[in-house]
Amino acid sequence: MFALGPSDVQVAGLRRNTGAARFVYNHMLRRVSAVKAQRAAEASYGVAEADLTPWQGWSLPDLRRTWNEIKTWVAPWWAHCSKEAFNTGLANLSAALGNWHASRTGARKGRRMGWPRTRLAQQFTTVVVEDLHVAGMVRNPRLARALIDAAPATLRRHLGYKTGWYGSVLYVADRWYPSSKTCSGCQTVKPKLSLAERTFNCATCGLSLDRDINAARNLAGLVRHVDLELPGDAKTGRGAYVRPVRPAPAGRAAGREASRPVHPVNAARQRTAANRESRLLTER
Known part of the structure; x- marks a missing residue:
């Protein structure tokens, strides 16, 4: 068996990067949720499909593209964390939303999944x-x-x-x-x-x-x-x-x-x- 024995500096780095992964997951989930709710509200008012708020895609490339556009003012500290930390959070979110969609459409077997939280x-x-x-x-x-x-x-x-x-x-x-x-x-x-x-x-x-x-x-x-x-x-x-x-x-x-x-x-x-x-x- 092996056990990690990180130094204080390494512990701080681990915490910083795991926090970054959780931050980007939560932030982009709120963004996708807000766009989803906005489009539903606009549709209920009779707004044409072509005039609805642009959809926020949840594929990993789409999420990564949006994150790169907003990270400077959303998370000015991003440069102090590994880019792989953010990529991990985005990948987890993309998988969660993909599983939700597959569950809703019947492509995923098992209990029906709710919207990620x-x-x-x-x-x-x-x-x-x-x-x-x-x-x-x-x-x-x-x-x-x-x-x-x-x-x-x-x-x-x-x-x-x-x-x-x-x-x-x-x-x-x-x-x-x-x-x-x-x-x-x-x-x-x-x-x-x-x-x-x-x-x-x-x-x-x-x-x-x-x-x-x-x-x-x-x-x-x-x-x-x-x-x-x-x-x-x-x-x-x-x-x-x-x-x-x-x-x-x-x-x-x-x-x-x-x-x-x-x-x-x-x-x-x-x-x-x-x-x-x-x-x-x-x-x-």
Whole structure:
């Protein structure tokens, strides 16, 4: 038998590349889903086939072509990851969508497959997002295109009811919590931090790391000591509010997936999750 013994640098590289594969899978799945929904809406209004929003193909070459066109502004960090990581995520998505289509048309035997989904709410017991002022952010022409394509409001809505399905909990950090400006090491808050500064450097304790990782650690810290079974708003010792989001009952959430029955919440699993490292998603 053989066992891997990667160094700290190699572990960081493995995490970075596996994260890149998951990112491109989720991002392109949301893109294909959005185009599919848009075309269906346009068709319901009587729009002619020739005038519908152009279809997003899901063959590997089609997905790769689109990704190469948008990666610079969707994932400005892409050059720090192996291109094979992105190719793996795209290949997995292409296979998943291909299997779905084959199942729908009867070309694939076995149980009928549903539309592929992102796995965040299913994999992690605690998910944290920020209550960002998206309407104001899209006024910035440099951010508008990326924000509209990422559809953060749709992602948050999906997380709202999917966390209920799988017995996990979604927390929303207060809009005014300075997650990016706060040092995750010493909690010193910077008075200013421009969008151009992609690395957070703390003048107090000397911490230096990617600004998004710094913000993610701060958001994880917000719910680390929150009792997951307390209803309503919960306040941490850091002075920022996080509120648990109650999922919509089956049949009231928007979309076809709303008909799926809500799974009972596993309270024991939630109590255990409070003592674990909180996992999170930052909308930005």
